């Protein structure tokens with residue numbers, strides 16, 4: 629299958645971790661990348677790093693939890709760029725909260741960023757892509773989407789939203805020229821996973837994960853879960869009957 633190519637891209641959550649890496653990965657391949665996040669100083673440092681390497685990253689200060697601002701800003705960028713070819717909804721928030729002491733602020737922030745923010749990011753451009761008969765929307769979900777993991781009710785549920793949302797879109801957009809990809813990373817080193825005290829099996833370096841994600845995107849994969857070791861285990865976990873799942877995961881600290 630031929631690799632997809634893009635002139636312009638938008639990556640949200642590009643001030644650190646996977647988003648930062650993906651912005652650079654595409655910029656190095658000649659794509660003009662709009663890099664969005666709240667921390668403008670990080671985005672400016674990223675733009676300087678790209679410039680030094682002869683590539684083009686444009687910083688975009690944006691809080692995706694503000695859906696009106698997100699819709700308006702992304703539509704503006706789409707117009708100014710002559711049409712965004714690739715939009716990656718990567719911005720994410722994750723914090724553990726046990727059901728026994730559920731924290732509303734954590735639940736709300738997770739929904740605002742991972743659900744509302746991601747959906748607004750994609751909906752800002754989708755009708756225009758369909759009209760142009762060209763484009764690619766990507767959501768960065770997580771393997772946490774596959775079951776309701778303990779102490780992660782808001783995070784697992786928010787990623788399940790993205791998984792299902794993108795699956796429906798993929799079916800609707802068949803034959804329109806617009807590609808849809810959902811990515812399910814396992815554990816990757818980043819600011820998000822740095823506070824984790826528990827075991828993180830098959831933990832990847834950010835650069836390794838970015839390379840795998842970038843390649844899956846240009847291959848136009850519908851769904852891509854990595855690393856394969858974690859993905860294989862999770863495919864089995866998906867099939868576990870509730871009684872076994874509850875017993876196995878309830879014990880895990």
Ligand SMILES: NC(=O)c1ccc[n+]([C@@H]2O[C@H](COP(=O)([O-])OP(=O)(O)OC[C@H]3O[C@@H](n4cnc5c(N)ncnc54)[C@H](OP(=O)(O)O)[C@@H]3O)[C@@H](O)[C@H]2O)c1
Nearest residue numbers: 641643644645646666667691692719720770815816818820
């Ligand atoms: N690392 C992993 O193991 C792992 C596993 C599965 C899935 N993921 C997913 O991968 C994505 C990237 O995560 P990461 O690991 O690279 O973590 P990270 O380094 O913490 O990056 C999160 C990014 O999201 C941005 N963000 C958070 N809230 C935002 C908001 N309201 N508006 C705009 N941007 C916002 C942050 O930028 P600002 O703070 O500057 O706004 C930051 O750039 C997330 O969707 C995460 O759920 C990560």
